[in-house]
Amino acid sequence: MKRVVITGMGIVAPNGTGVEYAWKNVVGGVSGIRKIDNFDASDLPCQIAGLPIHGTDAGQYNPDAVVDVREQRKMDKSMLYGMVATDEAVRDAGLIEYDGDKTRIGVSIGSGIGGMQTIYDTCVDLHEHGPRYVSPFFIPKSIINMTAGQVSIKYGFQGPNLAVVTACATSAHSIGEAARLIQHGDADIMIAGGTEGAVCKIGVAGFTAMRALSTRNDDPVAASRPWDKARDGFVMSEGAGILVLEEYEHAVARGAKIYAEVAGYGLSGDAHHITAPAPGGEGGKRAMLAALKDAGLQPSDVDYINAHGTSTGLGDVGELTAVRELFDGTGACMSSTKSTTGHLLGAAGAVEAIFCALAIRDGVVPPTINLNDPIDEVGDFNLVPNVAQKRDVNVAISNSFGFGGTNASLVIKRVK
Secondary structure (H helix, E strand, O other): OOOOEEEEEEEEEEOOEOOHHHHHHOOOOOOEEEEEOOOOOOOOOEEEEOOOOOOOOOOOOOOHHOHHHHHHHOOHHHHHHHHHHHHHHHHHHHOOOOOOOOHHEEEEEOOOOHHHHHHHHHHHHHHHHHHHHHHHHHHHHOOOHHHHHHHHHHOOOOOOOEOOOOHHHHHHHHHHHHHHHHHHOOOOEEEEEEOOOOOOOOOOHHHHHOOOOOOOOOHHOOOOOOOOOOOOOOOOEOEEEEEEEEHHHHHHHHOOOOOEEEEEEEEEEEOOOOOOOHHHHHHHHHHHHHHHHHHOOOOOOOOEEEOOOOHHHHHHHHHHHHHHHOOOOOOEHHHHHHHHHHHOOHHHHHHHHHHHHHHHEEEEOOOOOOOOOOOOHHHHOOOOOOOOOOOOOOEEEEEEEEEOEEEEEEEOOOOO
């Protein structure tokens, strides 16, 4: 079976645009959660979110540097996040100057929700002003596969082009499916990940109606607190994570920088409930086992798990139960970087896969901040509370679980 490695990475996140900026803040426990300021949220129970900081300084989100202002009118903000993260990843991988066969470079970028802001704004315009106010770009700005389409157009990538949609597991599935395309010889390189821009009036109102979101409005940086007894829901965030995946021999032949290897991919379905996880995290456990089997590894080989860890009542307990059943006594540790980034929904899995690769590179595992009073189920399992820990990481698992009972796990390991 062909090996798949990571040769480029890009991030737009609430606590940093650019991989190194976001990573520094995640390791340092710097939260990107703040008061919502992109619309009036004063009449909503939840008034906080994770929003990228716009600006032209290093570490800030600046779409003008990547997409012409006139072209931006044809894209939803979720697509712009994806374009900015992709540009960083493609440059990081040295593909701007690439003169090889671009029919062998594909794109697999999905979104859990897609152009929700565009849909909301257009519905308001239609209701208030009539159909003449509906933009001819409404459909292309709304459909989820258009980020992958825009990326392929901008960079001339003519290989497989697809968009996975599996709620909060989207970008983990995007990476796993892209890796399989490479393994099966359909591409040499795949641009893979996810993007999300659902922090808008209807998005926040919808999740609030489900009582899924934290309402710790007076203390945003403490709102995302996985496995803490005081957790009261997850924090919605926006951004994108993009990885350049490449067949190992192809990467070596062109002298590409290699971060880590995507060694395993597992997926499962809970067949249980539209939003609640299966009891005991059984579906997530099967996904982790499938990913380890795909990688040819055992639970005892794993050093670090980047949890789905959203800061919800049932989800936190289910995942922790499954992880402890597999990894208790192995010396593995687990943390949730969502404590600093919030939950990027369909982009979360890719952002967190990047953090796993960086944990391997730097020999450090990022903390779970705000974990001050752990739930009883934690026991003595190491959840890296509040402060990053230096340790060798050779094998990491990244978990992503979504509504509808869809689960994905990725095994990221050191290249040897």
